[in-house]
Amino acid sequence: MKDLSTLSERQRSILRYMEKHLAEHGFPPTIRQIGEATGINSTSVVNYNLNKLVQAGYLSRSSHVARGLRLVKPLQGEKKSRAAVQVSHGPRVYLIGQIYASEPVPVPEDYYYDENDLIDVTTTMLAGADPSEAYALRVCGDSMIDAMVREGDIVILRRQQTANNGDMVAVWLEDRSETTLKYFYREGDRVRLQPAHPLMEPIYVNPAYCRIEGKVLSIIRQLH
Amino acid sequence: MKDLSTLSERQRSILRYMEKHLAEHGFPPTIRQIGEATGINSTSVVNYNLNKLVQAGYLSRSSHVARGLRLVKPLQGEKKSRAAVQVSHGPRVYLIGQIYASEPVPVPEDYYYDENDLIDVTTTMLAGADPSEAYALRVCGDSMIDAMVREGDIVILRRQQTANNGDMVAVWLEDRSETTLKYFYREGDRVRLQPAHPLMEPIYVNPAYCRIEGKVLSIIRQLH
DNA sequence: TTTGACACCGAACGAGTGTTCGCTTATACT
DNA sequence: AGTATAAGCGAACACTCGTTCGGTGTCAAA
Incomplete structure (x- = not known):
């Protein structure tokens, strides 16, 4: 040869x-x-x-x-x-919508499949989740600075409505009409939501009004 | 779903x-x-x-x-x-080192290839760059908060020593002994380095001391 | 100089192939 | 029974795409 x-x-x-x-x-x-x-x-x-x-x-x-x-x-x-040299791509997930600080979090149940919405991710970003369990949302606005995310960033999530301490979650706060991305800690009968930004203070919320919509697996920022 | x-x-x-x-x-x-x-x-x-x-x-x-x-x-x-089933990766790049605010930026020329350092990325993250032109650095410390990056984030770069206005670049500032990730703008005979954080002020530097080591293509944050 | 092999070229052809159309049948629901 | 939707079907069309043909140019060897 x-x-x-x-x-x-x-x-x-x-x-x-x-x-x-x-x-x-x-x-x-x-x-x-x-x-x-x-x-x-x-x-x-x-x-x-x-x-x-x-x-x-x-x-x-x-x-x-x-x-x-x-x-x-x-x-x-x-x-x-x-x-x-491989024939097929790595994993891909659906980008199902945008996440705004002032609107409820989009969830996969309400999404209609469109192949054009598939985006490439990596196995590492999925953190053990199957691609069919994961989805992506694009951040709109700069109201999530405290989560160290900015407009245009893509957040990879897994659908779940409970959280363990230390998970970063997407939550809709019903009493505040606000969506936020923060680290979740259960403290007694309250929930502490801790910003990613090390210099910012946490908020304490009543779990009854705290609707966890998904766990954040990864964040992607593309600069082009 | x-x-x-x-x-x-x-x-x-x-x-x-x-x-x-x-x-x-x-x-x-x-x-x-x-x-x-x-x-x-x-x-x-x-x-x-x-x-x-x-x-x-x-x-x-x-x-x-x-x-x-x-x-x-x-x-x-x-x-x-x-x-x-040809389960496979997408593109991969070498994670060649860590980026610290107080040390010069690692560059591919000084790196010895180690297959264990390869990490998965996606085509979109590479922004048109060939995987062989791109490399990754892991952020150490929280001194790059102004870049909206935090400890543990992975920065994907392409090796280049010049920049266009609006590019995010990794620069080593010789007069300050400092590495920073900021948006680059040439203004007259100065360079304006604009933080990613929308509420923070830019710095103005003498181009002679401003050593551009690479252009930032994407940033990845994994939360696990 | 001649010859042969290799690399290259444009065009035409015909087979390969996906899309669209107009329809029928099956199933679930009211 | 009627209606809506999902699943299925055959045929035609138009485009995609690989092969073939008849050629030119370059270069090395005889």
């Missing part, structure tokens, strides 16, 4: 694109997509180079079928994540 | 065939292949059931492309080999 050094630069870029497309889409690219991505103007030149990659042992092909390419051996010797 | 038990027998057999075809071929089946394998005579019925599986969170689809199916979540509650 030939090694990497005999591949042309075009062939290496085809393999890189193949890996990238598999990682991003979960299925292989078409010959035309490969051509567009690698600057090859002709489907027959892409076809020629794909056959070279088959001969070199990097790909296998099924003929006369759409996307009939399989990555047999990923490109090596280059600095890249290993995930690129 | 629907669970597995709401799937019909046909839908479960579609998922089983999907997993089998991916394992065997490395690319998804067509609608006609699914129909043949599951005894569904009509492409529109296959289409209908695939849309149901999308709603239930098991698949995602790209429309108007051949084999535009991706297995998002495998069928559970059944014994199968790991090879049968």
Whole structure:
């Protein structure tokens, strides 16, 4: 089997694109997509180079079928994540709505599925929760500064209506008509809700008016 | 949120065939292949059931492309080999060190690769950067409250030593012996570094002492 | 200089493939 | 019995997509 050094630069870029497309889409690219991505103007030149990659042992092909390419051996010797060689994505959860300080927390029961709302997460963010148990909300407004979250942040939660001490929870406070994200502590017959910001004071609430809607698993801030 | 038990027998057999075809071929089946394998005579019925599986969170689809199916979540509650279901990561980057307010920012050039330092991220977090261009740092201490980050948060960066206005950057301020994460704005011959916290004041620094080490792409907070 | 292999190209073709339409049947509810 | 919804169906259409054809250009070897 030939090694990497005999591949042309075009062939290496085809393999890189193949890996990238598999990682991003979960299925292989078409010959035309490969051509567009690698600057090859002709489907027959892409076809020629794909056959070279088959001969070199990097790909296998099924003929006369759409996307009939399989990555047999990923490109090596280059600095890249290993995930690129996988067929499918990591876990994804539904972004079911926005969380406002002045409105009740959206919950999964009221949500209608839309594939466009799926967002990528990582296994670590789910903290052991199954993706089907978790969901995401986008923060609106800057009224949750005390939770160290700001407008646009995405909060990953698991649906639950009880909490253990130390859990960060999304709660709707009925007597205040307010949603907040805070650390939950049961103290006697009161609940202490502790802000994430170390310099801010907790609030104490009557558990009867404290409706826990979910436990916060992770927070994501994207700066672009 | 629907669970597995709401799937019909046909839908479960579609998922089983999907997993089998991916394992065997490395690319998804067509609608006609699914129909043949599951005894569904009509492409529109296959289409209908695939849309149901999308709603239930098991698949995602790209429309108007051949084999535009991706297995998002495998069928559970059944014994199968790991090879049968290509559970995988998304992209991963190296967590190369910790970021302290009082020490220079760690940079990739000084890092020795260790596979155990790889962490999962998502494509969205990378904001168009290739995983090989990006790296992560873990925040130590609470001295970056003004950046709305706290101890334990993970910052995803791309290595760069220049910035555009509005970029959040990791900078080492030589005259202050201080690292900070702030929004960068060039104003005349000064640089304004704007905290993320909306109620805090910016600082103005001499660009000569302002060493940009990377651009912040995303921030991840895990609460467990 | 000639030749052969390799890499590349545009265009056309035809098979592969997903979507849409108009319909029927089954089931649950009133 | 009537109605609404879910599930199913066949066919047609239009687009996607891989293969093939007939060619050009480059380079190394004879």
